[in-house]
Each structure stands twice: as C-alpha cells, then as structure tokens.
Amino acid sequence: MRDALEDQLQRRNISPGDFSELMIRLLDRGVLCRDESRKEAELYDRYLQTSDLVEDYLSVLQIRLLHEPRFNLLRLFPPGAEAPGLADIDASVHTGLRQRLSQQEVALILVLRAEYDKALREGEVDEDGQVMLSLEALNLSHRNLLGRPLPESAVERQHLLRRLRQLRLIRSSSDADPLDGEGWLTIRPGIISVVTDSALAQLAGDGQQPADGEGED
Known part of the structure; x- marks a missing residue:
C-alpha cells in the first residue's frame, strides 16, 4: 500500500513528506480553509492534486471528508458523526477529531x-x-x-x-x-x-x- 501511494504521489510531483504534512494538518485541525492563510491555501491546493488519495486514506480510518468547493473548505467528521454535524447536541461531536x-x-x-x-x-x-x-x-x-x-x-x-x-x-x-x-x-x-x-x-x-x-x- 505504501509503495502504491508513493508511486501515485510521484506521478503528481508530490513528495511523501508533503502528503504527510497535509494529512497531519487535516487530522489535527479537522478543518482547512483556503482563504485563512497562505499556508492553508498551499495545503488546500495540494489536496486538489491528491483528493482521491486523501479520501482513500481517510476511508480506511472511517473518517468522512466534506469538501465545499464554493468556499474552498475541507472539514472532517469522525467515525459515527453525522455530516453535517451538530444534529444532536448530545452526540460526541469532535473538532480536530480530538476535542468535544x-x-x-x-x-x-x-x-x-x-x-x-x-x-x-x-x-x-x-x-x-x-x-x-x-x-x-x-x-x-x-x-x-x-x-x-x-x-x-x-x-x-x-x-x-x-x-x-x-x-x-x-x-x-x-x-x-x-x-x-x-x-x-x-x-x-x-x-x-x-x-x-x-x-x-x-x-x-x-x-x-x-x-x-x-x-x-
């Protein structure tokens, strides 16, 4: 799986380190918005180049990704959460997959x-x-x-x-x-x-x- 991933990244001129940076940022923050900062713009554009790889990676973890192209926004929903979230304010909704x-x-x-x-x-x-x-x-x-x-x-x-x-x-x-x-x-x-x-x-x-x-x- 790792070899296949690196092969796909190489074809898109994305290094494994750059892909890892994107995934760590997504999993840590749970949200990415292009207009927030220069760094988030860079990571968002990187996602556009690797969207299928990112979604495959997250699917293994049963994490759902919501992409809203109109607003250049990515948001993650942890396993079991409804997307959109907050439908039930008593549910274990997490931000950044960590904090309730x-x-x-x-x-x-x-x-x-x-x-x-x-x-x-x-x-x-x-x-x-x-x-x-x-x-x-x-x-x-x-x-x-x-x-x-x-x-x-x-x-x-x-x-x-x-x-x-x-x-x-x-x-x-x-x-x-x-x-x-x-x-x-x-x-x-x-x-x-x-x-x-x-x-x-x-x-x-x-x-x-x-x-x-x-x-x-």
Missing part, C-alpha cells in the same frame, strides 16, 4: 447558523458567502433563541469566539467581546456544513417557547 465541543460552543454555533440563514433570506450575504453581524446583535439573538444571555465572564466569551475562529466558522478580532456593542464579527459560509437543517428547525421551535428558565443551567 462544549454545550456553550454548540449553542453559539446554532445561534450563528440561525443568523446566517436570516441573512440569506434577506439577501445580506457578500460575494464570498459571508455575513457581518454586530456583537450586540449576537448577544440579543443568543438571548432570544436560547432564553439566556452569553456567559457573564468576558474571558469565557472571548474563549468561545476563539474556538469558533479555530473551527473557521467566524472571523473576529482577537480581543472582541460579544457584550461590546461596538464590535462586529463575520460568519463564514462553513457554518452551513456543521449544522443540519433539522437542528436549526428544532432551535427555531424551541425559541418560540417562553424562556421561563432564563439564567438557569
């Missing part, structure tokens, strides 16, 4: 997906499929849809945004705080690939219920 998303992270991702869909309906999506959202609007939407505000601690709020940047779901300044009404973030189109329509519909249904338990865990 916290309930707060899942909740915020669902809210962002709802805001993205709203912008789609209203035609407020830019040519790159991205949506601008004020941090004030994010906090208000979180309260309206989930019946509770974002975490009180600024450190927790900034940690949430940092995790979502790592997942290539948003862009925001490193010191952005969702309770700072002056700030903005950008919701990236990859949000569609991690939240199913059924999960979004469930959120909309729940959001119509009175928030009697607001502020409770």
Whole structure:
C-alpha cells in the first residue's frame, strides 16, 4: 500500500513528506480553509492534486471528508458523526477529531447558523458567502433563541469566539467581546456544513417557547 501511494504521489510531483504534512494538518485541525492563510491555501491546493488519495486514506480510518468547493473548505467528521454535524447536541461531536465541543460552543454555533440563514433570506450575504453581524446583535439573538444571555465572564466569551475562529466558522478580532456593542464579527459560509437543517428547525421551535428558565443551567 505504501509503495502504491508513493508511486501515485510521484506521478503528481508530490513528495511523501508533503502528503504527510497535509494529512497531519487535516487530522489535527479537522478543518482547512483556503482563504485563512497562505499556508492553508498551499495545503488546500495540494489536496486538489491528491483528493482521491486523501479520501482513500481517510476511508480506511472511517473518517468522512466534506469538501465545499464554493468556499474552498475541507472539514472532517469522525467515525459515527453525522455530516453535517451538530444534529444532536448530545452526540460526541469532535473538532480536530480530538476535542468535544462544549454545550456553550454548540449553542453559539446554532445561534450563528440561525443568523446566517436570516441573512440569506434577506439577501445580506457578500460575494464570498459571508455575513457581518454586530456583537450586540449576537448577544440579543443568543438571548432570544436560547432564553439566556452569553456567559457573564468576558474571558469565557472571548474563549468561545476563539474556538469558533479555530473551527473557521467566524472571523473576529482577537480581543472582541460579544457584550461590546461596538464590535462586529463575520460568519463564514462553513457554518452551513456543521449544522443540519433539522437542528436549526428544532432551535427555531424551541425559541418560540417562553424562556421561563432564563439564567438557569
């Protein structure tokens, strides 16, 4: 198998080391987006040259790869996960195939997906499929849809945004705080690939219920 792989790589002028770098990055991060950085652009283009080899390699591990050419995005889903993920917020959804998303992270991702869909309906999506959202609007939407505000601690709020940047779901300044009404973030189109329509519909249904338990865990 190794000899066959190296033979295929040689035909495409890709070294085994370069292929290994691509696979390690994918398995470690679980996501690759071409417009994130020069390095990710290089790795994404390398994937395009070796897509069949990458997918064969991952299939042995029962890992699913979602490729969204419109957004130059690759995302991995671990064995047993539904793609798109987060359909069941109690499922063992992993990022980078290693870390489980916290309930707060899942909740915020669902809210962002709802805001993205709203912008789609209203035609407020830019040519790159991205949506601008004020941090004030994010906090208000979180309260309206989930019946509770974002975490009180600024450190927790900034940690949430940092995790979502790592997942290539948003862009925001490193010191952005969702309770700072002056700030903005950008919701990236990859949000569609991690939240199913059924999960979004469930959120909309729940959001119509009175928030009697607001502020409770």
